[in-house]
Amino acid sequence: MRDRSAALVVVGNEILSGKIRDSNAYFAACELRKSGVELKRISVIPDDLDAIAEEVSYCARRFDFVITSGGVGPTHDDLTMEGVARAFDRKLITHPELARLIREHMGDRANAAILKMAEVPEGSVLNQADDIRFPTVQIENVYVLPGIPQLFEAKLLGLESRFQADPYFMRTIYTNANESALAEHLNATLESYPRLLLGSYPRLGDSEYRVKLTLESKNQEYLEQAFKHLLDLLPKDTVVKIE
Numbered sequence: 001m002r003d004r005s006a007a008l009v010v011v012g013n014e015i016l017s018g019k020i021r022d023s024n025a026y027f028a029a030c031e032l033r034k035s036g037v038e039l040k041r042i043s044v045i046p047d048d049l050d051a052i053a054e055e056v057s058y059c060a061r062r063f064d065f066v067i068t069s070g071g072v073g074p075t076h077d078d079l080t081m082e083g084v085a086r087a088f089d090r091k092l093i094t095h096p097e098l099a100r101l102i103r104e105h106m107g108d109r110a111n112a113a114i115l116k117m118a119e120v121p122e123g124s125v126l127n128q129a130d131d132i133r134f135p136t137v138q139i140e141n142v143y144v145l146p147g148i149p150q151l152f153e154a155k156l157l158g159l160e161s162r163f164q165a166d167p168y169f170m171r172t173i174y175t176n177a178n179e180s181a182l183a184e185h186l187n188a189t190l191e192s193y194p195r196l197l198l199g200s201y202p203r204l205g206d207s208e209y210r211v212k213l214t215l216e217s218k219n220q221e222y223l224e225q226a227f228k229h230l231l232d233l234l235p236k237d238t239v240v241k242i243e
Contacts, residue, residue, distance in 0.1 A: 003218070004165040006032055007041040007059035011052060011071035011080050012147060015044050024069045024145075024152045031156055036165035036218070037064075047071060052083025060087065060142055065163065067156070070147025074113040084139055085121035092119045097126060101134055120144075127159060168197075169220045171227040174209040177238040178202075182211060185233040193226035195219075209240045 008028050014020040025042050032039045040063060045051045052071070059066040071080030085092050099118035103110045126135035127143070136155050137144045145155050175182065179202055190198055197216035203209060215230065217223040231242070 002036075002166045004037045004065070004163065005040050005063045006037050006163070007043070007063045007066045008039060009052075009055050009059060009066060009068045010042065010044045010147075011047060011068060011083075012044075013047050013077065015070070016046055022069075023149050024147065027149070027153055028067060028069075028156060031160065032163065033168060035160060035163050036167040037163050038165075047077040047079050049079050049083050049086060052080055053086035056084050056087035056142060060140060064141065066142045068142065068144050069152055072117065072144060072146050074116050078116070080144060081119055081121065081137070084142055084144060087142075088121060088123075088139060090121040090123060090139070093122045094118050095120045095124065095126070095137075098135070098137075105133060127162075166218045168216050168218055169223045170214055170216045171223060172215075172243040173213040173227075173231065173234070173239060174241040174243075175211050175213065175234065175238045176209055176240050177211060177235070179211055181238070182213070182234070185230060186213070188233060189226060189230040192229055193222065195222065196226045198226075 008025055010022055010025060012020070015022045022044070029039050029042070041059060043055050045055050056066060056068065068080055068084065071078050082092055094115070095118050098120065099115060102115060102118055106114055120137050121139045124137050124139045127138055128135045136159060143159060145152050179200055182200065186198060186200060190196060195217065199214040201212045201214070203212060213230070215223060215227050217226070231239070
């Protein structure tokens with residue numbers, strides 16, 4: 001069974017200060033899950049070279065791949081590339097192909113600030129996608145993505161084939177019981193199926209259900225056995241819907 005792990009590093013004072021609401025973490029979590037990838041860490045860090053280098057280095061050593069979000073524009077606070085370079089003890093260099101693409105796209109507007117976006121850690125590779133104008137920079141197992149949601153989403157989808165792992169299978173049970181009434185049944189199911197990923201999510205003020213239970217596994221047969229086991233334990237009048 002092929003398992004892969006990932007970390008997402010979100011860079012930006014604007015996220016930490018609440019000036020901008022981050023949506024990239026949610027999007028990445030959903031898309032990576034669809035690809036069978038276990039997203040094991042999401043960190044939000046400031047526009048600070050030491051913080052970026054430390055977090056990227058930590059994640060790159062522990063997970064199969066790392067995705068960064070934000071800090072790759074032409075302004076003073078766009079420090080992600082340099083921070084990633086520091087994480088791998090590399091120099092920043094101007095990538096000739098990236099510089100060419102920027103000049104081709106920007107024309108006379110390609111000033112020194114714009115061309116800063118062609119600076120990448122030494123040894124980086126460019127990942128092209130047919131429908132994306134600028135390639136995604138990769139250094140070792142780290143992929144550097146922009147923070148603008150529309151660009152982040154397009155680039156992540158363009159990289160999707162690189163991140164494939166065995167898929168997760170999921171079943172869902174909606175109940176009208178309180179979590180306290182469900183706890184013993186959830187514990188009993190996990191005792192019998194310890195490799196099951198079991199989630200319990202209360203919902204307040206919903207007339208349809210009180211708790212949503214999710215069961216996940218990469219082994220579909222194992223999942224179905226666990227699903228039937230839990231369903232048999234739950235009082236029938238508490239089950240509202242199953243998926």
